[in-house]
Amino acid sequence: MNTEKVLATVASTAIHAGTENCLAVGTRLNDFEITGILGEGGFGIVYLAFDHSLQRTVAIKEYMPGSLAGRSADTSVTVRSERHKATFEAGLKSFINEARLLAQFDHPSLVKVYRFWEENKTAYMVMRHYDGHTLKQIVNKRPKLVTEAWLRFIFKQILEALDSLYRSKILHRDISPDNIIVQKNGVAVLLDFGSARQIIGDMTQGMTVILKPGYAPIEQYADDVEMPQGSWTDIYALAAVMYFAIMKSPPPISVGRVVKDTMLPLQDGEHAGFSAKFLKAIDLALAIQPQDRPQSMDEFRQLLGISSFASVRKSRKGREEHAAGMQAEGQDHLHALPVKDVTAVKTHRPEAKTAEAGAAVSTKSGKLLLPMLALAGVLILAIAYLASRQGANKPGQTLAAASAAAPASNAATASQSVPTPASVAVVAAAEKNAAAAASNASPVTASAVEATDKPDPEKLAWDKLKDDNTVSPEALSAFLQQYPQGKFVEAAQARLKEVKAAKAAASKLNLKLAIKPWGTVFVDGVQQGASPPLKHISLAAGKHKIRVTNPGFPDFITEIDAGKSSAATIEHEFTNK
Known part of the structure; x- marks a missing residue:
């Protein structure tokens, strides 16, 4: 930008004469010597100063609410009237708290506070001096x-x-x-x-x-x-x-x-x-x-x-690392999932359901057929069936072609998978279709084979859980453990997330804050903000330690049990009484 070029021609920091409330040039405050007055407002004075300890120029802000107080002969700040004393002291504590907050940050676009202290019955904060306008x-x-x-x-x-x-x-x-x-x-x-x-x-x-x-x-x-x-x-x-x-x-x-x-x-x-x-x-x-x-x-x-x-x-992560973090938080973002784990992707992709339907079954020799084998068999047999209906080939030739094509699919590589009722049904249907094609009979579907089998225990268990408004997270978790590769994994996971969210929302407590004049609120050691303006905090189920601080006063500490009610109030006033 052309900022530097334009502002370089502007005069350096302007020094003001100041009023009777300002400290005189040459005044020493600890290691700092006042060299000028940068500005004076209704609630404070900003001085230009030199830090003799670190040999650098700094800015010092002094708490001085001119409507409430003035400068005494001994340079201390005196409240003009007793009725303003409480207001003056509340403002002083707020000034110190602001200095403490700013000192925690180190951002180039936030004013940097080096130190702060109380002196002359008021307070000071030492800041970096910014040469600009x-x-x-x-x-x-x-x-x-x-x-x-x-x-x-x-x-x-x-x-x-x-x-x-x-x-x-x-x-x-x-x-x-x-x-x-x-x-x-x-x-x-x-x-x-x-x-x-x-x-x-x-x-x-x-x-x-x-x-x-x-x-x-x-x-x-x-x-x-x-x-x-x-x-x-x-x-x-x-x-x-x-x-x-x-x-x-x-x-x-x-x-x-x-x-x-x-x-x-x-x-x-x-x-x-x-x-x-x-x-x-x-x-x-x-x-x-x-x-x-x-x-x-x-x-x-x-x-x-x-x-x-x-x-x-700077905080953006790599694709796989980001995906792992999102998965850990229970969010379903397929595009971010690393495609190393076939089982992880299978529960999210529509095409994975087809792969699941064609999962391998164990043969008598103990070997597992690959998922694509069954699918390829069904497709080939379907083609053979259509060809036989048109009289293009003899039944024996059709079967021979199907048998020759099947081993080709055996060369495909995929992760081994535990057989499911659906995969068994598809293979059974493929076997029966082979016989049907040989005799020019009607093909048998996988659903027809399933219909002749016993009722599916997984489907019965899921039908019982999915419509139960009182179902517990434990029951859904048990179902997922029993059928980790089942047909209803995705639906069960979604239902489990719903139930957990509803349970968490029902157990939260709305904590109302009524702090005077103000205080910094901590919940279980974590800062939540200043109250006011903070007036409400949502607490998860369980016991929580609440601490409210205000510089110059003892901390207010209490414990809240969020599981016993849905609302509570903390009222506290920091006062010298």
């Missing part, structure tokens, strides 16, 4: 840089970063043009989550404090269990940023669009250099209702025409 600055000062190819290049990186967050069950919920920085080398970085601002807004009931007009979807205003937040929430914000980049202004506020949608769809306007497909994808992601938008970053990527994520390409 926000997307908002680029759109306003370098609009010619904003093309479809450039936006695809930038947002592929951001989408990939968000995808890595979602794999850890973390939503960003604070995407805007001033929260994306593009470095001079073209690498885009998604900055902090603004989680302290969100917590403070929640506690003060100030939605305008939390949300950035034009970039927040309707579900962030609603905060309702009936309208949950998910990847589609960040997708709306991403699309709004793209809309801003093209139109130079954000879309109308989402809550206003519910009453009267005044947004002009991009695809209805004239935007030179932008394809209809790209504009339509943005419009679709800006749908008011969450269910009408793309539901995943990968789906949004495809709609935009962006190539697959690097992490997806």
Whole structure:
């Protein structure tokens, strides 16, 4: 891209004068010396600093909610009023938790946090210093840089970063043009989550404090269990940023669009250099209702025409290895199965049923006939029969031709197979047809031979199981063990999968979460996400250990038995009381 060439002419990082709330240049914080002020917002201050220990330039963010607190003479941060104390402390803990979360990631498009600590009655996080400009600055000062190819290049990186967050069950919920920085080398970085601002807004009931007009979807205003937040929430914000980049202004506020949608769809306007497909994808992601938008970053990527994520390409396995993994998960993808194991393929391919019908039987000498022998015999005898009906050959000649052709099929190679009732019936039919052809009599079919035999025990057992609504997985498993090469293997496996799925769904528990002001939820040691916004967790049958953490407070730990009920609630408030 031409990003490097264009941004190389732009001045380096701008240094601001700062207000009375900012620390003075030259102030030391541990090994870090403040050398300038990069930015100051309503909830924090970002400083340029030098790390004397590692001899490098870094950025330091300080928790400073200006509406709640101010700077004292001793450089400490003091809450302006006692009534704001609880809100200030909740925001402080959220700031620390955000630093802890970001420190776990090492993605080139996610801001890198080196360390964090508490000092001056507030907290600090040390981040990598990114020499670049926000997307908002680029759109306003370098609009010619904003093309479809450039936006695809930038947002592929951001989408990939968000995808890595979602794999850890973390939503960003604070995407805007001033929260994306593009470095001079073209690498885009998604900055902090603004989680302290969100917590403070929640506690003060100030939605305008939390949300950035034009970039927040309707579900962030609603905060309702009936309208949950998910990847589609960040997708709306991403699309709004793209809309801003093209139109130079954000879309109308989402809550206003519910009453009267005044947004002009991009695809209805004239935007030179932008394809209809790209504009339509943005419009679709800006749908008011969450269910009408793309539901995943990968789906949004495809709609935009962006190539697959690097992490997806790197994780692709070889054909056989992938097939083995899919088979282990119980998914039937024939094209992915390695064709080494004939028995594995036989239960999925239609032609395998014919091979099964012609399976070899054991002769008196103990040798097994190959599956194709019986089939070839039947075909040859059928031809011989038709020829005899027309009088083309004498019965003796027809039999001789059939006998001469049969050994040729014996040269074929295949895996040995256990004889089944169907294969025995086919061979028996072939023998009787030989006699019928010799005497010019009507041919005998395999089904006719079966009809003269005793009832098929496998069919009787399957007929009993297939229509039983109370059938157990154990009964189906026993059937499969008894008839591993039977006629109903595929149907029995499908039925077993259905029964297991129904049993698992019936035994799951819906765990409702009511955590105040917030907490990170772990189930059996596995992180599920932060609550809020997480409000529900589905638990499989059995006992589960639930742990909810919030920095500065003791962990809340409880145990849930998902087998005793279908719903449960965890209510907990982290408080100093």
